[in-house]
Amino acid sequence: MSSPAGVTLVPPRLRVRTVVVPDPGPLVALLPETDALAWIRGGDGMVAWGEVVRHKAASPADAEEWWTTLVASCDEETELDGAVPGSGLVAFGSFVFDPDNTSASSGLVVPRTVLGRRNGRAWLTEIGVEADEQRPVPCATPVPPAPEGVRFEGGSLTSEQWRAAVSRAVGSITAGQLDKVVLARDLVARADADLDPRWLVGRLSETYPRCWTYLVDGIVGATPEMLVRLEAGLATSRVLAGTIQRTGDGRTDLARADALTRSSKDLEEHEYAVASVAAALEPFCSALNVPETPYVLELPNVLHLASDVTAAVAPGVTSLSLAAALHPSAAVCGTPTDVARGLIAELEHLDRARYAGPVGWTDASGAGEWAIALRCGILDETDPRTIRLFAGCGIVAGSDPDAEWAEAQAKLAPMIGALTTRR
Numbered sequence: 001m002s003s004p005a006g007v008t009l010v011p012p013r014l015r016v017r018t019v020v021v022p023d024p025g026p027l028v029a030l031l032p033e034t035d036a037l038a039w040i041r042g043g044d045g046m047v048a049w050g051e052v053v054r055h056k057a058a059s060p061a062d063a064e065e066w067w068t069t070l071v072a073s074c075d076e077e078t079e080l081d082g083a084v085p086g087s088g089l090v091a092f093g094s095f096v097f098d099p100d101n102t103s104a105s106s107g108l109v110v111p112r113t114v115l116g117r118r119n120g121r122a123w124l125t126e127i128g129v130e131a132d133e134q135r136p137v138p139c140a141t142p143v144p145p146a147p148e149g150v151r152f153e154g155g156s157l158t159s160e161q162w163r164a165a166v167s168r169a170v171g172s173i174t175a176g177q178l179d180k181v182v183l184a185r186d187l188v189a190r191a192d193a194d195l196d197p198r199w200l201v202g203r204l205s206e207t208y209p210r211c212w213t214y215l216v217d218g219i220v221g222a223t224p225e226m227l228v229r230l231e232a233g234l235a236t237s238r239v240l241a242g243t244i245q246r247t248g249d250g251r252t253d254l255a256r257a258d259a260l261t262r263s264s265k266d267l268e269e270h271e272y273a274v275a276s277v278a279a280a281l282e283p284f285c286s287a288l289n290v291p292e293t294p295y296v297l298e299l300p301n302v303l304h305l306a307s308d309v310t311a312a313v314a315p316g317v318t319s320l321s322l323a324a325a326l327h328p329s330a331a332v333c334g335t336p337t338d339v340a341r342g343l344i345a346e347l348e349h350l351d352r353a354r355y356a357g358p359v360g361w362t363d364a365s366g367a368g369e370w371a372i373a374l375r376c377g378i379l380d381e382t383d384p385r386t387i388r389l390f391a392g393c394g395i396v397a398g399s400d401p402d403a404e405w406a407e408a409q410a411k412l413a414p415m416i417g418a419l420t421t422r423r
């Protein structure tokens with residue numbers, strides 16, 4: 001992101017035009033080679049490209065301020081009747097996990113062209129258009145090449161070092177310093193030629209249709225965890241914590257799902273995550289619904305304990321302000337937050353950058369979706385043949401280092417699969 005952190009450039013006055021379009025078919029097929037942005041779930045979502053303006057943000061709260069000013073000076077025309085979240089002026093964004101422990105930066109980008117589809121309605125938004133400008137209608141691009149010769153190199157810590165870090169975290173927990181901490185590890189993948197993120201978006205969105213597949217400024221992944229989605233005054237947060245790997249055998253997986261719902265270690269881990277989300281949402285809402293017991297979310301690689309927390313929020317509250325309040329939840333940081341953040345910085349030996357930070361979009365009304373950037377990789381800006389993958393696990397008193405290593409490996413599977421599948 002190009003301007004210094006926290007610097008608020010005076011936003012330009014933008015003309016925004018939205019038209020209704022026929023069903024565009026698979027959204028991924030429309031992504032161009034450069035400046036592509038994507039947000040896809042179950043085939044619906046948005047693909048976008050070009051760049052009208054961007055803001056390098058110090059935090060989601062700072063991004064919110066800049067966005068509000070931009071929205072206030074924008075001329076919008078739309079053919080859509082009724083509010084369709086994501087149509088019209090939209091910004092995609094991605095934020096670092098911990099601004100105090102990273103060399104990476106956060107920001108919002110406003111694309112030139114957005115193609116969206118939701119519940120059978122498709123639209124095309126053009127941003128920054130002159131009154132009489134006609135842009136070419138987007139059409140399918142050639143299928144991007146599969147990565148060649150991908151090999152995996154070690155991450156920041158060896159497996160022994162990472163397991164030792166987990167043991168130290170368990171020690172701090174049993175010593176009473178904190179209740180839960182999430183420790184992540186990384187894995188570097190290198191291909192023979194530049195990686196095309198469109199290939200990864202295609203594979204991830206096809207294999208993980210229940211997840212949110214995203215591509216924003218070189219971070220690409222398919223996350224199952226929604227930090228906050230805000231639409232028509234209703235906020236929803238999908239909280240995940242407590243995980244078990246799938247085996248591929250239906251009966252065994254059913255037994256594993258059952259065991260997960262009774263595992264006191266996983267239920268405890270889950271409880272911390274739900275409590276942190278409920279506490280962060282509370283000040284913004286008039287009604288809050290926190291499910292008493294989690295359900296099991298089934299993904300192709302893992303089973304998660306999941307809770308969908310919902311809240312009716314006060315008028316004027318935006319998705320970015322909620323994301324600012326919710327991040328970092330105990331699903332990716334720990335409890336208490338500050339102690340966990342400190343322990344992460346001490347034990348991980350890893351720059352998480354935008355992994356585990358909010359990723360998503362906001363529209364001009366403040367509606368939006370901010371997921372947690374999990375099951376992802378960050379393309380190396382200086383060497384596009386290289387991508388760094390990340391995965392982490394919640395550590396509580398009952399955690400076992402070997403089991404946590406295996407769990408993190410299972411969470412790396414979506415990206416490893418996307419990098420190594422030939423079609």
Ligand SMILES: C=C(O[C@@H]1C=C(C(=O)O)C=C[C@H]1O)C(=O)O
Pocket residue numbers: 182184225240241242243304331332374375390391392393394395411
């Ligand atoms: C930290 C990650 O996942 C988080 C940790 C989980 C757990 O420890 O059970 C489950 C889902 C996520 O909240 C990750 O995928 O990298």
